Amino acid sequence: MRIGVLTSGGDCPGLNAVIRALVRVVERVHGGTVIGFRNGFRGVLNDESEVLDVARCRGILPRGGTIIGTSREQPYTQPDGVERVRSAIDRHALDGLVVVGGEGSLSCAADLVGDGVPCVGIPKTIDNDVVGTELTFGFDTAVSICSAAIDRLHTTAEAHDRVMIVEVMGRHVGHIALRAGIAGGATMVLVPEVPFDIAEIASSLRRRHAGSSFASIVVVAEGAVPAAGGLVVPDYEVDEFNHQRLGGISSVLAEAIEERIGIETRVTMLGHVQRGGTPTAFDRVLATRFGAAAADAAAAGSWGSMVGLQSDRIVEVPLSEVARRRKTIDLDVYERVARPFFAS
Numbered sequence: 001m002r003i004g005v006l007t008s009g010g011d012c013p014g015l016n017a018v019i020r021a022l023v024r025v026v027e028r029v030h031g032g033t034v035i036g037f038r039n040g041f042r043g044v045l046n047d048e049s050e051v052l053d054v055a056r057c058r059g060i061l062p063r064g065g066t067i068i069g070t071s072r073e074q075p076y077t078q079p080d081g082v083e084r085v086r087s088a089i090d091r092h093a094l095d096g097l098v099v100v101g102g103e104g105s106l107s108c109a110a111d112l113v114g115d116g117v118p119c120v121g122i123p124k125t126i127d128n129d130v131v132g133t134e135l136t137f138g139f140d141t142a143v144s145i146c147s148a149a150i151d152r153l154h155t156t157a158e159a160h161d162r163v164m165i166v167e168v169m170g171r172h173v174g175h176i177a178l179r180a181g182i183a184g185g186a187t188m189v190l191v192p193e194v195p196f197d198i199a200e201i202a203s204s205l206r207r208r209h210a211g212s213s214f215a216s217i218v219v220v221a222e223g224a225v226p227a228a229g230g231l232v233v234p235d236y237e238v239d240e241f242n243h244q245r246l247g248g249i250s251s252v253l254a255e256a257i258e259e260r261i262g263i264e265t266r267v268t269m270l271g272h273v274q275r276g277g278t279p280t281a282f283d284r285v286l287a288t289r290f291g292a293a294a295a296d297a298a299a300a301g302s303w304g305s306m307v308g309l310q311s312d313r314i315v316e317v318p319l320s321e322v323a324r325r326r327k328t329i330d331l332d333v334y335e336r337v338a339r340p341f342f343a344s
């Protein structure tokens with residue numbers, strides 16, 4: 001068996017653990033070879049690759065990032081992209097590709113399967129928005145980083161009687177904000193799934209600061225949006241892949257809160273700190289299980305599937321059911337566990 005692997009889209013902690021497990025199981029269990037393509041689909045299109053073996057993968061389990069690099073490049077944005085993917089597969093005599101990516105990259109893998117290119121998917125993103133799996137690796141690490149940051153912000157917020165706004169990643173969904181907000185005891189959690197009402201936020205904070213409470217932590221996902229007629233979101237730039245560079249909703253909120261209730265409001269944007277560094281033990285284990293399962297799926301010829309986690313078991317889900325969909329937060333948890341703190 002010969003398979004190619006690529007890591008695609010934004011990086012996340014656990015990518016190296018996936019690569020290591022995939023290589024180990026392909027080599028040691030199935031007697032095969034893994035070719036790593038550099039920088040996501042860019043390496044497939046330009047044939048930039050290296051042989052990945054057990055020796056090359058030694059010591060990478062706890063390392064963040066990805067030893068083979070990543071990019072947001074996709075074959076369908078180029079007229080001859082799919083042909084070039086097929087050529088790379090032929091040139092390296094591969095049985096197929098293992099695509100480690102988020103919703104965009106897995107949708108691309110599903111399209112490639114439709115065009116006759118054998119692919120197995122592994123779900124990756126700190127945002128945890130891939131359907132077909134209850135969790136993606138990287139998410140637990142991001143939540144841990146955010147909740148540790150919130151713990152630190154509590155003490156300084158209390159010392160100054162301030163409102164602290166913590167902006168976390170979460171482009172389309174609020175999984176990180178919700179989980180980190182609950183874990184960190186946030187006063188409010190604002191998520192993209194539920195447009196926020198600035199008037200409600202301001203009056204809730206005014207009530208809170210008029211009473212015995214003295215500090216507030218508002219966790220906001222970068223993709224949170226104001227309800228119609230409310231604030232105006234920043235004018236985000238787009239990168240070369242037409243991908244909006246989010247970041248800044250926290251400053252808009254801070255200004256609006258100060259203006260409405262006159263309480264000093266400060267902003268902390270956690271940004272890429274959430275994606276860097278070593279994965280948690282949970283993410284190392286999940287990534288290792290995914291990597292091993294993807295090797296087995298490729299060996300069994302389960303092309304067109306994605307490995308996922310359901311009820312703590314590894315399952316295979318058709319990529320066609322994953323493509324162009326997003327797993328949003330559980331609104332029941334939001335309403336019952338996060339919302340009640342708004343009015344306290």
Ligand code: F6P
Nearest residue numbers: 010102125126127169170171246
């Ligand atoms: O898709 C994962 C993610 O971390 C999003 O939460 C975030 O909006 C985006 O990547 C940031 O991407 P980049 O690193 O390209 O700015």
